[in-house]
Amino acid sequence: MTQLPNALWLSVSPSLRRFDQRLIHQLTRQAAVRCWEYLQTEDEPCCLDVAVTLLHDYLKHCDRPVHLLGHGISGVIGLLYARSHPNRVKSLTLLSVGANPAVTWHAHYYGLRQLLPCSRTVILGQMARLMFGPQSSGVTTALVNALEQELDRGFAPHSLVYQTAIAPGGIEAPLLICQGAHDVIVDANQQGQWQHWLKPSDCLWQCPESKHFFHYDYPQRVAETISSYWRSSSSAVHSSTCIGLP
Numbered sequence: 001m002t003q004l005p006n007a008l009w010l011s012v013s014p015s016l017r018r019f020d021q022r023l024i025h026q027l028t029r030q031a032a033v034r035c036w037e038y039l040q041t042e043d044e045p046c047c048l049d050v051a052v053t054l055l056h057d058y059l060k061h062c063d064r065p066v067h068l069l070g071h072g073i074s075g076v077i078g079l080l081y082a083r084s085h086p087n088r089v090k091s092l093t094l095l096s097v098g099a100n101p102a103v104t105w106h107a108h109y110y111g112l113r114q115l116l117p118c119s120r121t122v123i124l125g126q127m128a129r130l131m132f133g134p135q136s137s138g139v140t141t142a143l144v145n146a147l148e149q150e151l152d153r154g155f156a157p158h159s160l161v162y163q164t165a166i167a168p169g170g171i172e173a174p175l176l177i178c179q180g181a182h183d184v185i186v187d188a189n190q191q192g193q194w195q196h197w198l199k200p201s202d203c204l205w206q207c208p209e210s211k212h213f214f215h216y217d218y219p220q221r222v223a224e225t226i227s228s229y230w231r232s233s234s235s236a237v238h239s240s241t242c243i244g245l246p
Contacts, residue, residue: 005031005032005033005062006031007031007066007069008033008035008067009027009036010070010077011036011070012051012073012154013155014037014039014150014154015147015150015154016150016154019213020071022216022219023216023222027069027223030227036055038051038054038055038077040155048164048166056081056085065088065173066089066090067089068089068091068092069092069095070095071095071096072097072104073155074155075094076097076101076102076104077155078094082171082175083171090173091173091174091229092171092173092174093176093177093178093226094175095179095214095215096183097186098186098187098194099191099196100166102157103190104157104185105131105147106151106156108185109123109147121148124148127147128140128144130184130212131212131213132211133211168196168197170197170198174229175202176225176229177191177203178205178207178222179205179207180211180213181206181208181214182209182210183210183211207221207225
C-alpha cells in the first residue's frame with residue numbers, strides 16, 4: 001500500500017501538538033511521514049490498551065513495518081505498541097520518555113498538587129517554567145492554558161487518586177531515545193537508566209542545552225539525528241554508542 005507512510009508520528013496530546021509541527025516539517029523532507037492522532041472525549045476513561053488497539057487497527061493495513069515516533073506520553077503509546085506488535089515496527093524513536101515510561105509531566109504535576117497548597121493555575125505555571133524555561137507573562141499564560149486543556153481533554157494516564165504503572169524495558173525493533181540535556185521531567189537518572197535496556201541496534205542521544213520540548217527549539221538538529229538513525233538502522237551498521245550521551 002504505497003499510500004501508507006514510511007514513518008508515523010504519534011500524537012495523543014491535542015493541545016500540545018503545536019510543539020511537534022516544526023520537527024514533523026523537517027522530517028517530511030526526509031521521508032513520507034504521516035500523523036496518527038488519538039482524541040478522546042472528556043467523559044471517556046483514559047486507557048492505554050485502547051490507544052494501542054486503535055493504533056494497531058490503523059497499522060495492520062500497512063504492508064510493511066514503519067518507523068514510529070512520539071514525544072512524551074505519545075511515545076509511550078509507541079513503546080507499548082512496539083512491545084505488542086514487534087513485526088510491524090521498523091524502528092521506534094522516543095522523545096522525552098524515560099526508562100520508567102510512566103514518569104510523564106502529568107505525574108510531576110499531580111505530585112506537586114499533592115505536596116503544595118497551591119491552585120491548579122499556580123502549579124501549571126511552575127510546570128511551564130520547568131518544561132520551557134523562563135518566559136514572558138503572556139507566553140506563560142498561553143502555556144498554562146495549553147497544559148490545562150491537555151489535562152482536561154488530552155490523554156493523561158495519571159490523576160490525583162491514581163498513578164498508572166508501566167513496566168520498564170526495551171523492544172525488539174531498533175530504538176532511538178532522544179532527550180533534552182536539561183530536562184527536569186525526564187531527568188539525568190531517568191535518561192541514564194535506559195542503558196540497562198539498550199540492544200546493539202539502539203542509540204541514546206541527548207540534545208544539548210535543551211529542556212522537555214527540545215524538538216520544538218531544535219527541530220533541524222533533532223530531524224537530522226532521527227534521519228541518520230533511520231539510515232543506520234536500515235543498513236544495520238550501528239551500536240548503542242553510535243550517538244550516545246556525553
